[in-house]
Amino acid sequence: MNKKQSILITGGAGYIGSMLSTELVKIGYKVTVLDNLTYKKNSLSHLKNKKNFRLIVGSVLNKSLVKRSIKNHDFIIPLAGLVGAPLCDKFPKLARLVNLESVIFMRKCLEKNQKVIFATTNSGYGVGKKNKFCTERSKLNPISLYGRTKVQAEKEVMKFKNSISFRLATVFGKSFRMRTDLLVNNFVWEAMKTKKLTLFEPHFRRNYIHVKDIVKVFVFAINNFYKMRSNVYNVGLSSANLTKLSLAKKIKKQIKGLRIQINNNQKDPDKRDYFVSNKKIEKKGFKAKFTIENGITELLKTYKSDKFKILNNY
Template identity: 60%
Template structure:
């Protein structure tokens, strides 16, 4: 048996795919989640002896002490995610996104290794004409961004840690999120045959959920080489505008109408390209093309009438 890995928020969009891949690679996986949204996103793993699920709340000290026991790697994914949700539940956001991370760090021993994802959403506010790298200033405008940045600092105080600043994730997961822009545009394109876009020139960086999972696995396997550092994690060829994204979807969805809305502003002010050179130079390169993810999503939304539950 390989190393023991604790994943919190394991039933979520990223966690359910990550848990599946790690179990298949024969790691011993302890998956913890309060099951706020999807109840069955990990059901397929109960066949495996190297998988253990614990329903628990990571804001509770007794739970945290118990789940950390014997784990070599900790991947804390439990969070309230996205600006609209965090604005709705401000107290819970601080308690989960910041205080639970403090609690985790307090109870870790020095040997335990931690890999943490945060958002790059603070880049690009006022950095219009350049590629943002890990040294670019972060100016988060939402409570979500602020709490994730606070958590990143707390994580890095543990001298056995790696932080990934993720681009906007896309692709299918056992717990589907349709608030993420690629997933959202593709769903609307398939279901409504119409896309309305504010501020179409705004640029963003994207990454497939399976590439995110591969990066976590790369980090586990190359921990000492990467540790005590922050890395942007995105698909370098997917630094594109919202309009270019819509056109890629239109190439695959017949009769899609794209309407540019000129008299409204996007509350999300991100407009930036991101450099992923640091992680690429360290040996990991995201590679799943945006077009492949869009095709998967078209298949999903065309073949399913399920209404996916969103967290906003």
């Protein structure tokens, strides 16, 4: 690894970004984060005295700032976004601007030798076929505005040769900026607080991955960029292609007396129902490892800690 390489992470103060920035600074890269700090203001405060870290507080919608920030960075990791279907439905115009328009602008500012590692959602697959795994060749069928903005942004990013796009499974686990809206994190939170989990569409399938494995896959891509570029990859934990009901049962094993109820009247706004194949990235040499069971244990410990407060989740 060339430790002098520099990396710009937009949205680097967020759930994934704060964990990724921390690891990249630890490894020795020069890391710049551009984030408007919509949520937690201090998710990167532990990095403030590090010589190889810089935080720019600002918006990816500020074109002159983006242009200046991109300059002199070897890697650009655009994570800034309005993340999740409910948030995008609440602020549709802003969602299009941040999730799509800012990415198009960023791409136009790139110099030929710069490299991009993008993160999108595998919810772009929409409703999958029964008993079939979605691969990177499966047709994209995003249902929500969130899914549509991310699918379009990926298309734009991939016009640039030096790009990789990761279609991430639903992430779980502890972060410096916690999100309890994500499915596993949310189920564990509800189950712990109320001793009850009410599931709608319990047989809907999804793939999951721990945030530490997400950090690892970005580091893997930085180290193996030329072997991987100009490609999209599904990134998830292959042993965690689970229905909501089987996830709930795994949580029940760790929370005594948990009641699981089914609500047949409510629908999933994202209509996510698919299994995902992660074989393509596994063949390149990356395999996610952190299990759902360990993640549930970690989340319970985190939520029970005195320091844990739910602030600015969405």
